[in-house]
Amino acid sequence: MAEIHRASFPPDEAWGPDAFALQLGLPGVFALLDETGGFLLARVTMDEAEVLTLAVQPDARQRGTGRRLLVAAMQEAGRDGARTMFLEVSAINNAARNLYETSGFRQVGLRRRYYADGSDALVMRRPITSGAPASA
Ligand SMILES: CC(C)(COP(=O)(O)OP(=O)(O)OC[C@H]1O[C@@H](n2cnc3c(N)ncnc32)[C@H](O)[C@@H]1OP(=O)(O)O)[C@@H](O)C(=O)NCCC(=O)NCCS
Numbered sequence: 715m716a717e718i719h720r721a722s723f724p725p726d727e728a729w730g731p732d733a734f735a736l737q738l739g740l741p742g743v744f745a746l747l748d749e750t751g752g753f754l755l756a757r758v759t760m761d762e763a764e765v766l767t768l769a770v771q772p773d774a775r776q777r778g779t780g781r782r783l784l785v786a787a788m789q790e791a792g793r794d795g796a797r798t799m800f801l802e803v804s805a806i807n808n809a810a811r812n813l814y815e816t817s818g819f820r821q822v823g824l825r826r827r828y829y830a831d832g833s834d835a836l837v838m839r840r841p842i843t844s845g846a847p848a849s850a
Pocket residue numbers: 722723752767768769770771774775776777778779780781782802803804807808809810812813814816
């Protein structure tokens with residue numbers, strides 16, 4: 715996961731193996747790995763799930779891996795009791811914004827100049843419907 719993260723984010727935002735190990739030791743945190751070279755880390759707290767990070771290695775992108783991981787994370791979080799999922803995404807990250815918008819997420823907040831590059835973070839959220847497939 716650290717390797718894919720390093721290839722996917724600016725150097726000052728990359729999480730090393732220790733950061734992943736720490737996260738995975740926290741209550742409610744789970745990781746999903748995709749054999750094509752992608753992963754998603756999420757946390758369920760009571761009835762709310764948060765996507766902590768999601769990345770697909772550059773040469774495996776645009777083949778459906780990111781969406782597959784997101785759908786699987788909603789299903790897993792729903793099984794763990796979550797009724798909504800939220801996340802933060804940079805306003806200038808068009809690939810991720812498209813993925814989330816076409817997966818049913820809507821903007822519910824804005825954190826100005828949240829990231830190291832000065833970009834704003836959009837807070838996005840969508841309901842998780844228990845029993846139903848977690849599609850858009
Ligand atoms: C965002 C990311 C995880 C998407 O993974 P992916 O496997 O390429 O995504 P998918 O192939 O499942 O594409 C799903 C949707 O995302 C959007 N998308 C993906 N790549 C895109 C691009 N380069 N430009 C615009 N939209 C894009 C499209 O809406 C796409 O749906 P479509 O195929 O029906 O058009 C990947 O680009 C990535 O790892 N980026 C770097 C890390 C990152 O930004 N993580 C998210 C942090 S919030």
